[in-house]
Amino acid sequence: MLLMRKSAKRAILTAFILCAIYGVYVVFIGEPPEFRNNRYKINIIEDGILSVENQNECHMPDLPVNSPEMMAFLKNEPPIQCDDVEAWVSCGTDRKLPWVCWIENSIIDRLGPITCDFIEIIRPDNDFDVELAQRVRSKEFYELKKSDFVRVKCWTDERDNRQYWKGILTGIRKDAHNHELPKVTKEMPFNxxxxxxxxxxxxxxxxxxxxxxxxxxxxxxxxxxxxxxxxxxxxxxxxxxxxxxxxxxxxxxxxxxxxxxxxxxxxxxxxxxxxxxxxxxxxxxxxxxxxxxxxxxxxxxxxxxxxxxxxxxxxxxxxxxxxxxxxxxxxxxxxxxxxxxxxxxxxxxxxxxxxxxxxxxxxxxxxxxxxxxxxxxxxxxxxxxxxxxxxxxxxxxxxxxxxxxxxxxxxxxxxxxxxxxxxxxxxxxxxxxxxxxxxxxxxxxxxxxxxxxxxxxxxxxxxxxxxxxxxxxxKQSPPAVPKxxxxxxxxxxxxxxxxxxxxxxxxxxxxxxxxxxxxxHWCSCLSLNFLDPNSDLVKRAANAIVDKINIYTSEERHLCHMLTISNITWAGTLQPRKTLLKFKQNRDMDGYLADLTSTTTKITKDLYQLQIHVQPGDSIFEASLTHNLFIDQFIVNITDVSRINMYGDQARCIMDKNPDLRKFCYCR
Missing domain, CATH: 3.40.720.10 (Alkaline Phosphatase, subunit A)
Incomplete structure (x- = not known):
């Protein structure tokens, strides 16, 4: 039993030492020597930017706001419940005196005379510390002079039932930047x-x-x-x-x-x-x-x-x-x-x-x-x-x-x-x-x-x-290039x-x-990859487009013909960059270079674009649609179907009655 305990202690000590060594490595070494050369990293980045994959025309993805796979992550959070005790002091809310903090009259009326200590929060010459100014005591108001931020501690004068309040407040300090500036009479530049x-x-x-x-x-x-x-x-x-x-x-x-x-x-x-x-x-x-x-x-x-x-x-x-x-x-x-x-x-x-x-x-x-x-x-x-x-x-x-x-x-x-x-x-x-x-x-x-x-x-x-x-x-001189x-x-x-x-x-x-x-791997543009117009999937996609049009005009079937496909001119899928799908995390310590080894990105749908001819009327439509891979179904929104040749008088019967159907209706 004693030997087991010693072995366990040695194992824990060994693990601790290894973790410490790893920590030192990460902090002081942490990456290959060439990764610490900014010029080397820029060359890698720009080689990727200039790659053939990155030269394709950009098709921005149409991402539905209410996509089921995204909505699954959403829930409502409870509202924030802050103190219901009214602040005894306010700062910076007077339009003419943004540097003034004052004890609220409503508090004085309710609790009697109030005394407050004000301590301004000062920034030294770094981003990691603060200093506190000297305490100033007041029974009425205080002017911010060195800082926009102040700690306040107040108490009632009644000793037998003394009450306290503390706060940290913001205002706009009083200095030449705002106090001594005259109002500008000419037209102001845009904020x-x-x-x-x-x-x-x-x-x-x-x-x-x-x-x-x-x-x-x-x-x-x-x-x-x-x-x-x-x-x-x-x-x-x-x-x-x-x-x-x-x-x-x-x-x-x-x-x-x-x-x-x-x-x-x-x-x-x-x-x-x-x-x-x-x-x-x-x-x-x-x-x-x-x-x-x-x-x-x-x-x-x-x-x-x-x-x-x-x-x-x-x-x-x-x-x-x-x-x-x-x-x-x-x-x-x-x-x-x-x-x-x-x-x-x-x-x-x-x-x-x-x-x-x-x-x-x-x-x-x-x-x-x-x-x-x-x-x-x-x-x-x-x-x-x-x-x-x-x-x-x-x-x-x-x-x-x-x-x-x-x-x-x-x-x-x-x-x-x-x-x-x-x-x-x-x-x-x-x-x-x-x-x-x-x-x-x-x-x-x-x-x-x-x-x-x-x-x-x-x-x-x-x-x-x-x-x-x-x-x-x-007019000012051009800005200097940074060293x-x-x-x-x-x-x-x-x-x-x-x-x-x-x-x-x-x-x-x-x-x-x-x-x-x-x-x-950061580019969200989709690339259009052309498909065989005679493939079964493309034919199914084309039929889904025509079915959607026919459903849209169905209530006016006594006026509008049913449409059928006469030709599929071209078809393609809109796909994200392969490197986007492979992006897993960063491979350097500062987030500049990409680790492209991911195999976990879930693809639940493919995006298609087609151009089709239909009869009667030889209308030409271009449409974007989605192939849901889970249920193997094409989904078409009528707003994503465009007529690209003129309909002329083909839609004369529907012009006045239902103008939204003009580009889809071939009159009988």
């Missing part, structure tokens, strides 16, 4: 405000935020990009190109595990460019432990923007346990970020144009369903912005970085495609649409085009250019792809994933 959620595909946004989606599309007339495709794995590879125009590999070294690496301040962030054009900027992101620029990277040394929410979340971590789930006191945590964004907008309203990026991850980073609890809150936030006139001079962008990345979702073909197609939308004010009608016309044409984060970054730059061109902004750990020529190598096209300019309809600088 750019971007608010996003982590891990929401275009379809997932519609599924989990239906009220928000309806309001933004029907009332705010949001333009949703239908072909927005990611260019890498995870949040950094989605947001770095969006905010800088470069990939992480092309920028100065900032990874924590690389000795002598620098800070992310070396990146040419888009909010710096807007600041050069006299905008005031804000960058807000929750989840500080897994932040975009602080999880693998060194974060910022100097504060990146005039207003920066990271110190709030760092300070909140130490007291999170005393708050209810997903709450800060009586307020949901996602609402705190939205409120802070609105306070920022209010503080500079009519004084200075604003650029802000607020990115919320807590609700959606680790859950497919939890973000649904924010639906009504986001809708009401948008209603408030609209009703109070904030959107009159604001380009509002609602977006996500990528789709859901959970393994069970990724193992379905639709889930794999949705991961690559995040939600991205623009809400332009009417003043912009009128002033820049040509540019907005191009933008509308591009809604169905293949576009990427590189293109959105170029759009940000173009928004400055068009305002410079007509005098809304003063990098690779050569300037290496950076320019990517430019030969013409990978960045402003959405205010025409994006070619024939654009390929190679043109857009998307690797094959």
């Amino acid at each position: 750019v405000i971007m608010f996003g959620f982590d891990s929401l595909s275009r379809n997932a946004w519609i599924r989990k935020l239906p009220n928000t989606y309806e309001y933004m599309t029907k009332h705010l007339h949001a333009d949703v990009l239908q072909g927005y495709n990611i260019v890498g794995d995870g949040t950094p590879q989605a947001l770095i190109p969006l905010l800088t125009g470069y990939t992480e590999l092309e920028l100065p070294e900032t990874r924590k595990r690389i000795s002598e690496s620098g800070y992310v301040n070396s990146y040419p962030m888009i909010f710096n460019e807007y600041a050069r054009h006299s905008y005031v900027a804000a960058f807000n992101e929750d989840l500080p432990d897994v932040g975009t620029f602080s999880y693998r990277l060194n974060g910022f040394q100097e504060q990146p923007t005039t207003h920066y929410m990271r110190p709030f979340y760092l300070a909140f971590q130490s007291e999170m346990k005393r708050h209810k789930r997903l709450c800060v006191g009586d307020t949901p945590r996602h609402q705190v970020m939205m409120d802070y964004t609105q306070k920022f907008m209010q503080a500079y309203r009519e004084r200075k144009p604003q650029f802000a990026f607020s990115f919320h991850g807590e609700l959606s980073h680790d859950s497919i369903n939890l973000v649904g609890v924010a639906d009504n809150d986001v809708k009401e936030w948008l209603e408030g912005l609209n009703n109070n006139g904030f959107l009159n001079r604001t380009i509002l962008i609602l977006m996500a970085d990528h789709g859901n990345r959970f393994a069970e979702v990724r193992n379905t073909l639709q889930g794999k495609l949705e991961e690559r197609l995040p939600f991205f939308s623009f809400i332009f004010p009417e003043a912009f649409k009128k002033r820049y009608a040509k540019e907005y016309g191009h933008f509308k044409e591009n809604l169905q085009r293949l576009v990427t984060p590189f293109d959105v970054h170029e759009t940000f730059l173009d928004l400055l250019r068009v305002q410079e061109s007509d005098g809304l902004l003063e 990098s750990n690779i050569t300037y020529d290496q950076i320019l190598r990517a430019n030969k792809f013409n990978r960045a096209i402003s959405l205010l300019k025409p994006v070619p309809k024939e654009r390929t994933c190679a043109d857009a600088y998307i690797e094959p």
Whole structure:
């Protein structure tokens, strides 16, 4: 027995040592030497981008929102239940005094005189610590001077039955940026405000935020990009190109595990460019432990923007346990970020144009369903912005970085495609649409085009250019090229792809994933592979199309002939890239290179396209349809059937009675 115990202890000790050795290997070595060479990785990536597979014409997949295989993952989450105790202190809600925190009169009326200690939360010169300012005591109000964030502790003056309240609050500090600025009397440039959620595909946004989606599309007339495709794995590879125009590999070294690496301040962030054009900027992101620029990277040394929410979340971590789930006191945590964004907008309203990026991850980073609890809150936030006139001079962008990345979702073909197609939308004010009608016309044409984060970054730059061109902004010199750990020529190598096209300019309809600088395994485009028109499956597909047309016209059979197939001109299947199906995970530590060994992607349907001739009338139809592999059945939506030759007077009998049948009816 003693020997067995010693053997067990030795086995445990051996396992521990092996784990420790592995940990050291991962941290300090972790990958082949060539993988630590950025130029080597760029060459591998660009070889894939230029591969023959990636040169095919792009057919964007038509992914049903209510696909059964995706709906199987969905459920409703219980609503957030925050404290029902009213906050004793409010900050930043006075439109004229966004830096003032005051004790609520309703609390004083109910509890008598209140005393509060205010301690501002200060950011040192790094992204990983906070400092606390000196305590200031007040019985009325407090002005934020060094920070936008403050810890507050209050108590009643009555000693026998003393009550207490504590909170951590946000406002907009009092400084020259907002307090001393006069109101601008001339026409203001357009604000750019971007608010996003982590891990929401275009379809997932519609599924989990239906009220928000309806309001933004029907009332705010949001333009949703239908072909927005990611260019890498995870949040950094989605947001770095969006905010800088470069990939992480092309920028100065900032990874924590690389000795002598620098800070992310070396990146040419888009909010710096807007600041050069006299905008005031804000960058807000929750989840500080897994932040975009602080999880693998060194974060910022100097504060990146005039207003920066990271110190709030760092300070909140130490007291999170005393708050209810997903709450800060009586307020949901996602609402705190939205409120802070609105306070920022209010503080500079009519004084200075604003650029802000607020990115919320807590609700959606680790859950497919939890973000649904924010639906009504986001809708009401948008209603408030609209009703109070904030959107009159604001380009509002609602977006996500990528789709859901959970393994069970990724193992379905639709889930794999949705991961690559995040939600991205623009809400332009009417003043912009009128002033820049040509540019907005191009933008509308591009809604169905293949576009990427590189293109959105170029759009940000173009928004400055068009305002410079007509005098809304003063012209500035071009931005400097960032100093990098690779050569300037290496950076320019990517430019030969013409990978960045402003959405205010025409994006070619024939654009390929190679043109857009998307690797094959991240490309969501489908390739059309032609089939034998005489094969049994193609004949079944053609019959399914004609059957659907005949069912559609059946109620008018006394007027419209039954149609039959006379010829199948061509047929093909729309298939995803083979490398997309094989993508399993990353094979390097930083998410640049792909492991293409997956064999688990579930394919439940094939997509077909056909062109057929029918009689009588020799009508020519093109249609897209789905072959459900589980039940071996072709499914046709009548809206996916197009008539491509003129029907002339063939439909004369139905023209007035039922014009929707014109392209399908051959009159008797």
